[in-house]
Amino acid sequence: MPYKSKKESFKIFLLYIKSFAGFCRYKLLFLVMLTALSSIGQGIGIFMLIPFLQIFGLGTNRNDMSLNSVTNYLLKTLNFIGLPLTIGSVLFCYFILTVLIKYINYRQNLLNTTLQNQFTSSLRCDLFKSIIFAEWNFIAQLKSSNIAHVITSDIPRVSTGTFFFMKALIGITVAFFYILWALMISAKLTFFALLVFCATFYLLKSHLPESFQKGATARNALSGIYSILLDHINGLKIAKSYCLEKEEYQNFVKLNEEISATSLSSSMLNSRTNMIFTITTSFFLCVYLYLAMNVFQIGAERVLLLILIFSRLAPCFLELLTSSQHILGMFPSFLAMKSLQHDSDRHRELSNHTQDTNSNKMSLSESIKLENINFSYGNESEFELNGITLEIPAGKITALIGHSGSGKSTIADLISGMLKPDSGAIKVDDTVISKENLYKWKRAIGYMPQEIFLFHDTIRNNLIKGNPDVKDEEIFEALRLSSAYDLVMSMNKGLDTVVKDRGLRLSGGERQRISLSRTILRKPSLLILDEATSALDVGNEKKILEAIKQLRGKYTLLIISHKPSILNFADKVINLKNGKILNVIDNSLD
Ligand SMILES: Nc1ncnc2c1ncn2[C@@H]1O[C@H](COP(=O)(O)OP(=O)(O)O)[C@@H](O)[C@H]1O
Ligand SMILES: [Mg+2]
Known part of the structure; x- marks a missing residue:
C-alpha cells in the first residue's frame, strides 16, 4: 500500500x-x-x-x-x-x-x-x-x-x-x-x-x-x-x-x-x-x-x-x-x-427491516419449481445458467447428476437461497421465494455439504447445534435414520464422546452419517445432500445409501452426485451438462 x-x-x-x-x-x-x-x-x-x-x-x-x-x-x-x-x-x-x-x-x-x-x-x-x-x-x-x-x-x-x-x-x-x-x-x-x-x-x-x-x-x-x-x-x-x-x-x-x-x-x-x-x-x-x-x-x-x-x-x-x-x-x-x-x-443479504427473528419454517407439500432461472457468478467465472426450469416433487428423491463443474452445487445453492438468481423465480408450492420469506425458507432446508465440519465437542452437542431443545429419543431416531446409531453406541462414551475439530477422530463415512443425523434433526422440509457419497469407499457409500433409502417418503430429498449408483433408487433424475439440463428421467412414472 x-x-x-x-x-x-x-x-x-x-x-x-x-x-x-x-x-x-x-x-x-x-x-x-x-x-x-x-x-x-x-x-x-x-x-x-x-x-x-x-x-x-x-x-x-x-x-x-x-x-x-x-x-x-x-x-x-x-x-x-x-x-x-x-x-x-x-x-x-x-x-x-x-x-x-x-x-x-x-x-x-x-x-x-x-x-x-x-x-x-x-x-x-x-x-x-x-x-x-x-x-x-x-x-x-x-x-x-x-x-x-x-x-x-x-x-x-x-x-x-x-x-x-x-x-x-x-x-x-x-x-x-x-x-x-x-x-x-x-x-x-x-x-x-x-x-x-x-x-x-x-x-x-x-x-x-x-x-x-x-x-x-x-x-x-x-x-x-x-x-x-x-x-x-x-x-x-x-x-x-x-x-x-x-x-x-x-x-x-x-x-x-x-x-x-x-x-x-x-x-x-x-x-x-x-x-x-x-x-x-x-x-x-x-x-x-x-x-x-x-x-x-x-x-x-x-x-x-x-x-x-x-x-x-x-x-x-x-x-x-x-x-x-x-x-x-x-x-x-x-x-x-x-x-x-x-x-x-x-453485499448484504437482506436489509435490516426484513431480517426476521421468528423461527417459522416454510412448509412444502407439493413441489419446488425453478422457472427460467438465469445466473452467473459475475466477473469471477465464465460459468452461466441460462433459462433453467425444473421441478423437485415433495416427498420424493430427486437426483441431480452431471460431471464435475456442470453446475449441480450452483443449482443447489440457488434452491437453498444461498445464491440469488439474476432473473427467474424459485417457487415453493407456488410461493415465490423473495426477500420477505427467504429466512423462513432457509430454516426449512437441511443442507449437507461434501466437506463435513464437526465442532471440537461431544457428538451430542454437535447434533443439537442450533436446535438445543431436542430430546434424546429424537436424537436416537435421527441416528437410526442415518445408519449411525450402532456407530455412536459402540463408542465408549456414546453421545458424550468428544470428536476433535475437523472431526479427525472419525472416518469420512462416519462423519457423513453423523452430519446426516444433524441435518435430519433440523426436521427440514427439503434435505439437500451435496456429493454425500463421492468421497466414500464402497462399504461406507452403501451405508449412506441405505440411510438415504430409509428417508424416502419422510423427506423431500435432493441428492447431488456424479456417481451412477444414485440412479438406481432416485424417483427423478435431472442430468446436467455445462450449466444446461441434458435430460430428465422420471422413474416414479414407471
Ligand atoms: N463461488 C464461485 N465463484 C466463481 N465461480 C464459481 C463459484 N463456485 C463455482 N463456480 C464455477 O461454477 C461452475 C460450476 O460449479 P459447481 O456448481 O460447483 O459445479 P458442480 O457442483 O457440478 O461440480 C464451475 O466452473 C466453477 O468454477
Ligand atoms: Mg459440487
Missing part, C-alpha cells in the same frame, strides 16, 4: 473522525471539557507562584500591573475564603488544587479508556455483523485469513490509534490553555515560542508519510503471516505429505523479519522525532531566555512563569507529533477494516 496523497490521507482522517465522533458524540466533548478544567487548574497552580514568591519577598515588581492583576484575583479569592497570605495557606490551596486536578485527570483517563474500549468493541461487532449478514456468494470469495487478520490485528491497531487520537485531542486542549496563559504574561515572547514550535513541526513533517508507509508495511507482512498460518492449519496434512514444512517455515521467517524490521524502524522514527524536537526546542529556549532577559528585559517572575509554561507546553507539542505518527500508522489498518465492512454491507 503506497503512501496516499495528502488529500487522500485527509479523507481517511475525516472518515475516521466521522466514525469515532459519531460513536462518542457528546462524550468526546465531555473529555475536552475535563481537559479544559484540568488545564485551568494547572494554570492557576502556576500563577499561584506569584503570591508564594511575594511571601519570600522575591520578584515583587509592583509596577508590573498586568501580572499583578492576574495574581490579584488569586489574592482576592484567598481573602474571600478568609485565608491570610502565609506559606501555610498557599501550600494548602496548592494541595487542594493538586487533589482536584488529579481527580479530574483520573476521570479523564477513565473516560479515555472506556471510549477506546467501547469504540473498539463496537467496530469488531459491526464488522462481524456486516460479514455474516452478507450474501453467500460474497462471503465465499473472502479470504478467511484476511477476515481473521482484520478482526484480530487491524482492529486492535485502530484501537491503539484511537488512544493516541484522544491523547492528541487532550494535547491540543492543554496547549490551547497554556498558550492563553503565556499570552497573558507576554504576547511577544509567546508568538516567538509558537513560531519555534511550528518551525520544528515543519522540519519534522516528513516523518508523517513515513509513519503511514511503515504502518502499511507492517500490516501487509502480518497479513502474510496470517495467510500462511491459516492455510497451513487448514491444509496441514497436505503440507506435511508434500514435505512443505521447510518452505513454509522460510516464508514465515521472512515475513516475521519484515515485521520486526518495521517495528524497529517505527520505534527509531519515534525516537528520532523525539530527539530532534527536544534538541531544537532546547536550543531555541536558550535563545529565548537570552532575548527575554537581555533584549525584552522582562522581569524575573515573568521569565520564571514563561519557563514553567513552556516546559509544559513543549511536551504537549511533542506528544502531538508522536500521536500523529501513531494515528497515521494506524490508517492502513483502518482502511482495510472499513473497506471490508463497506464491501460486506454492499
Whole structure:
C-alpha cells in the first residue's frame, strides 16, 4: 500500500473522525471539557507562584500591573475564603488544587479508556455483523485469513490509534490553555515560542508519510503471516505429505523479519522525532531566555512563569507529533477494516427491516419449481445458467447428476437461497421465494455439504447445534435414520464422546452419517445432500445409501452426485451438462 496523497490521507482522517465522533458524540466533548478544567487548574497552580514568591519577598515588581492583576484575583479569592497570605495557606490551596486536578485527570483517563474500549468493541461487532449478514456468494470469495487478520490485528491497531487520537485531542486542549496563559504574561515572547514550535513541526513533517508507509508495511507482512498460518492449519496434512514444512517455515521467517524490521524502524522514527524536537526546542529556549532577559528585559517572575509554561507546553507539542505518527500508522489498518465492512454491507443479504427473528419454517407439500432461472457468478467465472426450469416433487428423491463443474452445487445453492438468481423465480408450492420469506425458507432446508465440519465437542452437542431443545429419543431416531446409531453406541462414551475439530477422530463415512443425523434433526422440509457419497469407499457409500433409502417418503430429498449408483433408487433424475439440463428421467412414472 503506497503512501496516499495528502488529500487522500485527509479523507481517511475525516472518515475516521466521522466514525469515532459519531460513536462518542457528546462524550468526546465531555473529555475536552475535563481537559479544559484540568488545564485551568494547572494554570492557576502556576500563577499561584506569584503570591508564594511575594511571601519570600522575591520578584515583587509592583509596577508590573498586568501580572499583578492576574495574581490579584488569586489574592482576592484567598481573602474571600478568609485565608491570610502565609506559606501555610498557599501550600494548602496548592494541595487542594493538586487533589482536584488529579481527580479530574483520573476521570479523564477513565473516560479515555472506556471510549477506546467501547469504540473498539463496537467496530469488531459491526464488522462481524456486516460479514455474516452478507450474501453467500460474497462471503465465499473472502479470504478467511484476511477476515481473521482484520478482526484480530487491524482492529486492535485502530484501537491503539484511537488512544493516541484522544491523547492528541487532550494535547491540543492543554496547549490551547497554556498558550492563553503565556499570552497573558507576554504576547511577544509567546508568538516567538509558537513560531519555534511550528518551525520544528515543519522540519519534522516528513516523518508523517513515513509513519503511514511503515504502518502499511507492517500490516501487509502480518497479513502474510496470517495467510500462511491459516492455510497451513487448514491444509496441514497436505503440507506435511508434500514435505512443505521447510518452505513454509522460510516464508514465515521472512515475513516475521519484515515485521520486526518495521517495528524497529517505527520505534527509531519515534525516537528520532523525539530527539530532534527536544534538541531544537532546547536550543531555541536558550535563545529565548537570552532575548527575554537581555533584549525584552522582562522581569524575573515573568521569565520564571514563561519557563514553567513552556516546559509544559513543549511536551504537549511533542506528544502531538508522536500521536500523529501513531494515528497515521494506524490508517492502513483502518482502511482495510472499513473497506471490508463497506464491501460486506454492499453485499448484504437482506436489509435490516426484513431480517426476521421468528423461527417459522416454510412448509412444502407439493413441489419446488425453478422457472427460467438465469445466473452467473459475475466477473469471477465464465460459468452461466441460462433459462433453467425444473421441478423437485415433495416427498420424493430427486437426483441431480452431471460431471464435475456442470453446475449441480450452483443449482443447489440457488434452491437453498444461498445464491440469488439474476432473473427467474424459485417457487415453493407456488410461493415465490423473495426477500420477505427467504429466512423462513432457509430454516426449512437441511443442507449437507461434501466437506463435513464437526465442532471440537461431544457428538451430542454437535447434533443439537442450533436446535438445543431436542430430546434424546429424537436424537436416537435421527441416528437410526442415518445408519449411525450402532456407530455412536459402540463408542465408549456414546453421545458424550468428544470428536476433535475437523472431526479427525472419525472416518469420512462416519462423519457423513453423523452430519446426516444433524441435518435430519433440523426436521427440514427439503434435505439437500451435496456429493454425500463421492468421497466414500464402497462399504461406507452403501451405508449412506441405505440411510438415504430409509428417508424416502419422510423427506423431500435432493441428492447431488456424479456417481451412477444414485440412479438406481432416485424417483427423478435431472442430468446436467455445462450449466444446461441434458435430460430428465422420471422413474416414479414407471
Ligand atoms: N463461488 C464461485 N465463484 C466463481 N465461480 C464459481 C463459484 N463456485 C463455482 N463456480 C464455477 O461454477 C461452475 C460450476 O460449479 P459447481 O456448481 O460447483 O459445479 P458442480 O457442483 O457440478 O461440480 C464451475 O466452473 C466453477 O468454477
Ligand atoms: Mg459440487
